[in-house]
Amino acid sequence: MKARIFEIKRFAVHDGDGIRTTVFFKGCHLKCVWCHNPEGIPSTPQLAYYKNKCIGCGECVTVCPQNAHRIENGMHVFEREKCIGCGKCTDVCLGDALIFYGREMTVSELLPLLLEDKEFYENSGGGVTLSGGECLMHADFCAELLKELKANGVHTAVDTCGFVSKAAIDKVMPYTDIFLYDLKSFDEDIHIKCTGQSNKIILENLKYIDDCGKKTEIRIPYVPGFNSGEIEKIAKFTKDLEHLTLVRVLPYHNYAGSKYESLEMENNLPKQLPTDEEIRIAEMHFADR
Ligand code: SF4
Ligand code: SF4
Known part of the structure; x- marks a missing residue:
């Protein structure tokens, strides 16, 4: 259970x-x-994204299986609708900008x-x-x-x-x-x-x-x-x-x-x-x- x-x-x-x-x-x-x-x-499950903490390191881009993150013109872009709530990006985020709520x-x-x-x-x-x-x-x-x-x-x-x-x-x-x-x-x-x-x-x-x-x-x-x-x-x-x-x-x-x-x-x-x-x-x- x-x-x-x-x-x-x-x-x-x-x-x-x-x-x-x-x-x-x-x-x-x-x-x-x-x-x-x-x-x-x-x-x-939900992913919280604190824009003001993002340092644009791009680590999230490398692990997301859904391509929900990308770096565009040096800026991080997050497309929430693509996220399936796996939590992988929160483990690698260097800016503590991502928090995953709802681990089983x-x-x-x-x-x-x-x-x-x-x-x-x-x-x-x-x-x-x-x-x-x-x-x-x-x-x-x-x-x-x-x-x-x-x-x-x-x-x-x-x-x-x-x-x-x-x-x-x-x-x-x-x-x-x-x-x-x-x-x-x-x-x-x-x-x-x-x-x-x-x-x-x-x-x-x-x-x-x-x-x-x-x-x-x-x-x-x-x-x-x-x-x-x-x-x-x-x-x-x-x-x-x-x-x-x-x-x-x-x-x-x-x-x-x-x-x-x-x-x-x-x-x-x-x-x-x-x-x-x-x-x-x-x-x-x-x-x-
Ligand atoms: S929680 Fe998983 S699917 Fe959602 S943005 Fe992060 S890595 Fe991608
Ligand atoms: S891993 Fe975190 S700090 Fe780095 S680009 Fe993604 S959200 Fe921003």
């Missing part, structure tokens, strides 16, 4: 407790307007990489977090990986948007110590406007995980003009969750603009950033958590 991974981030400190390694899986059914990981949305990996390839930092996990109360994209689009793979991690005594977290089937959640539940659960909106229409999908299944799944006695940490991206009016409603909805350990309000940032450009993906990132005062007021709704 294989899954497409777009990043493995070691020494992560914002993806659950302690020092962690976070594995980012490709593919997501939501399309949040503020997404800062656009490379996580398509499930297919097996559990037995991933596991030893994740166990390399076991000592750091143990000393910091950390572990491994599966994220994305939406990692639970690869529920069978995740279950197998999480099972191996638990067998090796590693703390496990699953970072999910919750827009998945109950069957997917059931597969990983026995091997997951905590769910890091993204909640964007309580109002369904606002959720559809922000993500393209209804939030019904997301709210149901959160309740289901709590009813199963599993710990959750909720994460709310705070995006002015989009979901900033939803905080109070989310606070009311979450107040009865018995196994909720923490709610984090995550201030929206717009650093991902160059990533969209490098992938030639449409960039609809909101312009307005939240103020510190807005975040402080939002956090007050969850002061008892």
